[in-house]
Amino acid sequence: MEQKILVVDDEQRMRKLVKDFLVKEDFIVFEAADGEEAVDIFLKENNIDLVILDVMMPKMDGWEVCKEIRYYSKVPIIMLTARGTEDDELLGFKLGVDEYISKPFSPKILVARVKAILRRSSAATEDVLEYGDLVLNRSAHQVFVEGKPIELSFKEFELLAYFMENKDIALSREKILNHVWAYDYVGEDRTIDTHVKKLRSKMGEKCGKYIKTIWGMGYKFEV
Structure with missing residues (x-):
């Protein structure tokens, strides 16, 4: 069964880069350009398997989106950030973020992290x-x-x-x-x-x- 991933980033080039690498690995990818659109897609689709979420975005930032998603779901969340400070990481863990990746990053490494988290998520239900x-x-x-x-x-x-x-x-x-x-x-x-x-x-x-x-x-x- 194909797994669904929601990629949230206000940079179109970044979304396309991540999407292209995920699609090559047979994932179904949904895109959102801001936090509000991300929450709308997440609630509409209802069966997203993992969310890749940028921190700095218009309308709703990544932290707000994370809080909103966590209200409804324990879906795995990978947070992307250009800063990568210790305070950011601690806040991410408090909000229930599963993985933290600093920009710039290797798309291949990101895909490997996605696969590892989905394997872990599957094992956690066994x-x-x-x-x-x-x-x-x-x-x-x-x-x-x-x-x-x-x-x-x-x-x-x-x-x-x-x-x-x-x-x-x-x-x-x-x-x-x-x-x-x-x-x-x-x-x-x-x-x-x-x-x-x-x-x-x-x-x-x-x-x-x-x-x-x-x-x-x-x-x-x-x-």
Whole structure:
């Protein structure tokens, strides 16, 4: 089934560039030149799979559009910005933005991010995640390693689920904190490192290696 993407940017050249690359990958693309048009299209279509949203736009800026969409939907949102400041990123995470990309950017990288987020979004709706000798069952809140159940704390379970949803994607400690502990969690990176250490230990030598350390950045789940 073809997936639908809404591209919102007041620059026609930018919209065309992004659209051309997405259409090559068989996505159906809708375009909006301002925030009001974006909200109208989103509500009219009703089944948009992902939104690519510029920050600086006439009528309604990207933040206002994001708030409006979040009132109705949890659809994945990629925010585009020419500034890329830390304050912007924090505001984006507070509003429920899934990814943040600074201009100028590579269209090929953007398409790769789109695919990764849609895979992650699809995995997040699956009740059972299974990779290698590791099985996670959301509804039963159980994890099995090589067929045997293991006991995890609530946060360890949430952390493992987030890793498995984002298989093969490098995750920064900041991003992990934002999604597992919530964006307003006041803590240090060592909180994540401690939980990962415990998680690896409980998963055992073989499956514990699925969680790779990316030095100076964070972690990646890889089987």
